[in-house]
Amino acid sequence: MKFILTVTFGLFSLILSSKGQDKEGIWTFNSTELSKKPATYEWDSKIPDHCPVKKSTEIKKIIFTDRFSNYTKADTWYPTWAEDGNLYSPWTDGTIGEMKSVWSGAAENSKRGHAKIVGGDPMNLEIDNFGIHTSSALPYQGRYPCGSLVYNGVWYYGSYTIDQVNKELQKKFGWYVLGPFVGFRYSTDYGKTWTESPHTPENPLFPEPYRKKLDLEKGKEGPFIKMGAPHFVDFGKNMEHSPDGKAYLVGHGAMSPDEAPRVANNSWNCGDAIYLARVTPSINNMNNAAMYEFFSGYDDDGNAIWSNDYSKISPIFYWNNNCGIVTMTYDEPINKYLMCITDGHRDSTSRGNYDTYILESNNITGPWNIVSYMEDFGPQAYFVNIPSKFISTDGRIAWLCYSANYMCGKGRNQKDFLSNTKPKGSAYSLSLHEIKIILNE
Numbered sequence: 001m002k003f004i005l006t007v008t009f010g011l012f013s014l015i016l017s018s019k020g021q022d023k024e025g026i027w028t029f030n031s032t033e034l035s036k037k038p039a040t041y042e043w044d045s046k047i048p049d050h051c052p053v054k055k056s057t058e059i060k061k062i063i064f065t066d067r068f069s070n071y072t073k074a075d076t077w078y079p080t081w082a083e084d085g086n087l088y089s090p091w092t093d094g095t096i097g098e099m100k101s102v103w104s105g106a107a108e109n110s111k112r113g114h115a116k117i118v119g120g121d122p123m124n125l126e127i128d129n130f131g132i133h134t135s136s137a138l139p140y141q142g143r144y145p146c147g148s149l150v151y152n153g154v155w156y157y158g159s160y161t162i163d164q165v166n167k168e169l170q171k172k173f174g175w176y177v178l179g180p181f182v183g184f185r186y187s188t189d190y191g192k193t194w195t196e197s198p199h200t201p202e203n204p205l206f207p208e209p210y211r212k213k214l215d216l217e218k219g220k221e222g223p224f225i226k227m228g229a230p231h232f233v234d235f236g237k238n239m240e241h242s243p244d245g246k247a248y249l250v251g252h253g254a255m256s257p258d259e260a261p262r263v264a265n266n267s268w269n270c271g272d273a274i275y276l277a278r279v280t281p282s283i284n285n286m287n288n289a290a291m292y293e294f295f296s297g298y299d300d301d302g303n304a305i306w307s308n309d310y311s312k313i314s315p316i317f318y319w320n321n322n323c324g325i326v327t328m329t330y331d332e333p334i335n336k337y338l339m340c341i342t343d344g345h346r347d348s349t350s351r352g353n354y355d356t357y358i359l360e361s362n363n364i365t366g367p368w369n370i371v372s373y374m375e376d377f378g379p380q381a382y383f384v385n386i387p388s389k390f391i392s393t394d395g396r397i398a399w400l401c402y403s404a405n406y407m408c409g410k411g412r413n414q415k416d417f418l419s420n421t422k423p424k425g426s427a428y429s430l431s432l433h434e435i436k437i438i439l440n441e
Contacts, residue, residue: 075403082150090145176264224254269344273315333395
């Protein structure tokens with residue numbers, strides 16, 4: 001199965017080739033169609049006074065070019081650049097073409113999608129070989145995609161668990177309890193067939209708290225998960241820029257005990273801290289916790305400490321009640337690690353607008369400096385990442401990949417609605433937005 005989309009500037013142009021497009025069409029367009037004239041602009045970054053790190057002195061600002069494209073009507077896209085030149089990504093909670101809606105919150109019947117993304121121009125991509133996979137979330141209610149990596153022809157596809165027992169709290173926060181990262185299923189034929197993970201939600205890869213120990217009533221008391229929804233650091237095509245040949249997983253969690261716990265303190269989109277793990281990628285290693293090392297702080301000389309003991313894991317970044325979904329990409333031409341963090345917990349709800357901020361560092365473990373704090377980004381954007389395939393040769397042009405506005409009803413992907421999002425065109429989809437990285441020369 002595949003569909004092909006093309007776009008031209010000026011008048012709206014759409015070409016479809018699919019074994020099954022839905023009645024509304026599979027589409028992509030940019031703001032030329034929305035406002036007739038693209039306009040570059042800098043996000044009005046207002047860094048909170050309590051931000052724990054300094055403003056970057058090396059990256060001056062981020063500029064949005066107003067160029068974007070959208071594909072599918074599903075979310076949770078984390079592309080990984082394989083040695084065959086294509087991108088491969090998980091996806092869920094939506095549709096591609098005429099297929100029935102995929103949903104990862106169905107407990108025993110939890111489903112997760114996978115797809116190949118073909119092409120080098122974000123404005124003209126093909127979504128190919130898409131399919132779904134079912135495996136139980138029990139005893140949790142949801143089991144969603146997270147860390148995804150294709151390395152040396154093997155696709156490692158991770159999943160994590162979430163829960164929402166209190167129905168009144170669910171109305172305000174949705175999935176308000178973050179459960180453990182389960183582990184990886186894998187494919188040696190780019191997603192045509194899969195081998196299930198030996199781990200289950202009851203027997204996860206890392207030694208996290210069991211469900212019965214979690215606060216399922218308010219999600220406030222803990223203990224809390226550390227690496228519940230990790231994502232692979234993007235080192236480029238087939239991990240070509242990994243500093244040591246290892247795969248790194250970056251994830252968000254919360255402190256136990258917590259200095260200032262809040263309701264839904266540690267959920268799929270909020271937490272206190274960012275954690276890091278690494279492993280030499282292989283079929284034998286990926287589901288073996290003994291093969292992992294976890295960042296555990298610094299020695300007296302400022303060198304990173306790595307330990308096989310999960311209990312010693314320490315944050316690479318900490319901002320109490322201001323962390324959440326995290327991804328990291330190495331921008332090789334400018335020798336910078338770029339970390340995108342979304343805090344989806346606003347006041348008394350996680351159903352409203354979200355904030356996303358971008359940090360930079362010369363080292364994968366930090367220290368970090370903040371580049372831009374984007375309040376109300378999307379205004380409800382999440383799963384923000386920077387696919388390395390779309391970074392320019394000088395490292396100064398990139399594309400933000402995310403999904404957005406899942407709480408905005410059936411009109412969330414319509415032209416009138418997308419004309420008024422910020423950035424324009426922030427859709428419930430594989431949503432790509434071009435940015436320019438302005439350096440301090």
